[in-house]
Amino acid sequence: MNSSQSLTQELKRTAHRIGFDLVGACPAVTPNGISRFKQWLETGYGGQMHYLGDRATAYEHPRSVLENVRSMLILGMNYRTAAPVSRTDAEGRVSRYAWGPEDYHDVIHSRLGQLIEVVHRQAPDTAVRGVVDTAPLLEREFAQAAGLGWIGKNTLLLNRDMGSWFFLAALLTEAELDHDLSFDQDHCGSCRACLDACPTDAFPEPYVLDATRCISYLTIELRDHIPAELRPGMDDWIFGCDVCQEVCPWNQRAPISTEPAFQAQEDFNPLDLVSLFELDDESFRRRFRKTPLWRARRRGLLRNAAIVLGNHPAERAEEVLIGGLNDDDELVRVACAWALSRYKSSSSLTALDNRRAVETDVVVIQEIDNALWQRREKSGGRSRTSK
Numbered sequence: 001m002n003s004s005q006s007l008t009q010e011l012k013r014t015a016h017r018i019g020f021d022l023v024g025a026c027p028a029v030t031p032n033g034i035s036r037f038k039q040w041l042e043t044g045y046g047g048q049m050h051y052l053g054d055r056a057t058a059y060e061h062p063r064s065v066l067e068n069v070r071s072m073l074i075l076g077m078n079y080r081t082a083a084p085v086s087r088t089d090a091e092g093r094v095s096r097y098a099w100g101p102e103d104y105h106d107v108i109h110s111r112l113g114q115l116i117e118v119v120h121r122q123a124p125d126t127a128v129r130g131v132v133d134t135a136p137l138l139e140r141e142f143a144q145a146a147g148l149g150w151i152g153k154n155t156l157l158l159n160r161d162m163g164s165w166f167f168l169a170a171l172l173t174e175a176e177l178d179h180d181l182s183f184d185q186d187h188c189g190s191c192r193a194c195l196d197a198c199p200t201d202a203f204p205e206p207y208v209l210d211a212t213r214c215i216s217y218l219t220i221e222l223r224d225h226i227p228a229e230l231r232p233g234m235d236d237w238i239f240g241c242d243v244c245q246e247v248c249p250w251n252q253r254a255p256i257s258t259e260p261a262f263q264a265q266e267d268f269n270p271l272d273l274v275s276l277f278e279l280d281d282e283s284f285r286r287r288f289r290k291t292p293l294w295r296a297r298r299r300g301l302l303r304n305a306a307i308v309l310g311n312h313p314a315e316r317a318e319e320v321l322i323g324g325l326n327d328d329d330e331l332v333r334v335a336c337a338w339a340l341s342r343y344k345s346s347s348s349l350t351a352l353d354n355r356r357a358v359e360t361d362v363v364v365i366q367e368i369d370n371a372l373w374q375r376r377e378k379s380g381g382r383s384r385t386s387k
Helices: 003-017 034-043 050-054 056-060 102-123 139-145 193-197 214-220 249-253 274-278 281-288 292-311 317-326 330-341 346-358 360-379
Strands: 022-027 071-077 091-094 126-131 166-173 235-239
Touching: 003 022, 003 071, 022 139, 022 330, 034 056, 034 281, 050 056, 056 235, 071 139, 091 139, 091 292, 102 126, 102 166, 139 166, 193 360, 214 235, 214 292, 235 292, 274 292, 274 317, 292 317, 292 330, 317 330, 330 360, 346 360
Parallel strands: 091 235
Antiparallel strands: 022 071, 071 166, 126 166
16 A cells, blocks of 8 residues: 555545545646636626635635645535424524534534644645635535535535535645545436525526525625515525525435534524524624624624514514614614514504604615505505605
8 A cells, every 4th residue: 555545544534533424535636617616706696705706816726725735635524413493483594504503614623633633644744734615715626526426506515425414624735645536427417406496596507506696695695785676585594595405305315413513502493583683792792603603793693684574574573673773783774674664563663764764874764765665555554754
């Protein structure tokens, strides 16, 4: 057995032992999908994820992550745990990957550290680096090159045994590893389940995602107001979306993860929305800082919560939405105004009128005026702002 085979086998044994479910090795080369990626960016499907375009050239080769990289170990870690619990009044759904008590980046980075130690033991002077979905790498392309699966019509990596309920990570090294065969088959066939189920029509064609219409993008990456025409499609999703995964036939057979860090917290599956409005920035930090939900920040999560409460009006939520009209953040005020347009009480109508009288932000004023107009149309009456 040569040194590359020995190192590769030791890395794979260790990876499985410490919790990785999928492991494969591939050469560090220009990914096959780089031209499609650049075309996707040029089309504008990346939306406000400007960090992708800002470092587009870095995706052309893994050497942008590790200068003299020769090989990559691509890893997958299963996060499918409990089944989703049915939502009740004033609750919202959170994507499965964010149910756990820890941020998956921290969990996986600690495991990558153990693999780095394996490389250093066998090749002390060899450079190595582990990354989890924040480096300029087309991970799914390399995962396919490492034999882990194929890229499905919903643009996620699919594995015949694991479905798509797993995180991807990569270990880059100057060492030469024993490479696996690329997975060159596509097992989606004629199935359109993911494309047809998307609530916001985020797939303009198979294998292409328009992120600007994707609920995960809208609830996590978008820092602006969610377009009014897409708000109803968000349904009850407050953070992320699993629809295209839930309907995928390959996900029906995926195993259950026993990783403690990914086990669902009871109050995240689903998430109570009323309590969110009681959190100031510091309280929000204490509750969510170590979880994936931190990425949306308080303003984003309250924006999302208000939209869910507008899609599913709940009597106990009306008071916090009225309070949200006076939030310091205009993002929250806009979402609360939109949500209250879907309530029927005189108190919410009065609150909209009162806020309209003191509001100075043009976008918020437009949203309140639209909310008042909708309330007036529904009731057949006239608001105090109508002429």
